[in-house]
Amino acid sequence: MDGYLDSYAPVGLLVLVGLLIVGGGLFANRLLRPRRPNAGPGKRDTYECGLDPVPGGWAQMHIRYYLYAYLYLLFAVEAVFLFPWALVYLKGGMTVITEMAIFVGVLALGLLYAWRKRALTWQ
Numbered sequence: 001m002d003g004y005l006d007s008y009a010p011v012g013l014l015v016l017v018g019l020l021i022v023g024g025g026l027f028a029n030r031l032l033r034p035r036r037p038n039a040g041p042g043k044r045d046t047y048e049c050g051l052d053p054v055p056g057g058w059a060q061m062h063i064r065y066y067l068y069a070y071l072y073l074l075f076a077v078e079a080v081f082l083f084p085w086a087l088v089y090l091k092g093g094m095t096v097i098t099e100m101a102i103f104v105g106v107l108a109l110g111l112l113y114a115w116r117k118r119a120l121t122w123q
């Protein structure tokens with residue numbers, strides 16, 4: 001049993017070193033940071049990506065930001081499925097090639113739809 005527990009010593013040492021590095025960084029930050037809680041009139045103002053904050057309310061964002069993010073996410077995630085296919089398409093024969101052609105066709109239809117709806121033009 002002693003030999004079994006000794007095999008975990010490097011893991012425990014690594015966890016201890018990691019905790020010491022993180023704790024040391026947090027401690028150094030606490031020692032070296034400036035202590036000026038009320039440094040200026042704008043210190044506690046909210047910052048919203050370059051937009052002037054609206055006091056007591058919220059700033060309205062244009063829907064195109066969300067549409068671009070959604071389209072990017074959609075096509076980026078779908079593109080991830082192309083990589084495993086590229087590794088195994090030679091072994092699968094025509095069935096795999098046909099399935100991937102349908103998959104890419106559906107992606108192309110989605111891109112064509114977004115293009116026709118003028119979702120990709122920045123105004």
